[in-house]
């Protein structure tokens with residue numbers, strides 16, 4: 001049985017330069033540790049808010065390291081240097097608009113500024129890319145709900161069977177006819 005490979009990409013000028021310690025990448029890894037009940041591996045990268053470097057990191061994680069899922073954090077807002085959604089779509093074959101819609105809907109339960117995130121979900125080849133905001137607390141706020149739809153998405157894309165810890169989130173799979 002193939003093991004799920006997750007690319008974890010922090011997009012932050014200040015975490016990249018060392019001005020502050022990255023809490024985004026470790027926050028995603030910590031969420032996977034409590035949220036997943038099936039085996040997985042993670043590969044983490046940090047890049048500054050530079051469109052080409054973000055795209056290159058996504059391509060490296062998927063094309064060279066065969067990540068089935070890439071979770072990014074940061075750079076989704078309206079600030080001039082926020083370009084993660086554009087960099088994601090630059091290297092995507094298809095967008096999955098429901099991911100952005102659902103994530104903003106979830107986040108509105110926490111902050112009115114949820115609408116400022118331009119985060120997207122997209123497909124490159126047979127891999128799923130999901131943008132999370134930069135606020136470290138937003139990672140669990142979103143994944144605790146959103147991850148219900150990710151295992152079935154990975155399955156439909158031909159990826160490994162992934163299951164979740166039901167105390168965190170229950171993976172939804174439609175019943176077979």
Ligand SMILES: Nc1ncnc2c1ncn2[C@@H]1O[C@H](COP(=O)(O)OP(=O)(O)OP(=O)(O)O)[C@@H](O)[C@H]1O
Nearest residue numbers: 010012013014015021022023024074075134135136
């Ligand atoms: N990787 C991270 N580690 C720790 N805190 C972060 C990280 N990314 C963002 N934050 C926090 O969340 C806030 C909002 O994130 P955002 O992505 O908008 O960052 P920013 O203000 O554009 O700056 P930067 O790109 O330098 O992180 C930041 O101001 C910072 O306090």
Ligand SMILES: Nc1nc2c(c(=O)[nH]1)N[C@H]1C(S)=C(S)[C@@H](COP(=O)(O)O)O[C@H]1N2
Nearest residue numbers: 074075076077107113117133134135138141
């Ligand atoms: N769940 C959740 N979503 C959130 C937030 C948050 O704290 N929690 N912050 C919002 C804010 S303040 C901004 S500006 C946007 C974009 O954040 P980013 O530029 O750090 O990606 O995400 C929004 N989405």
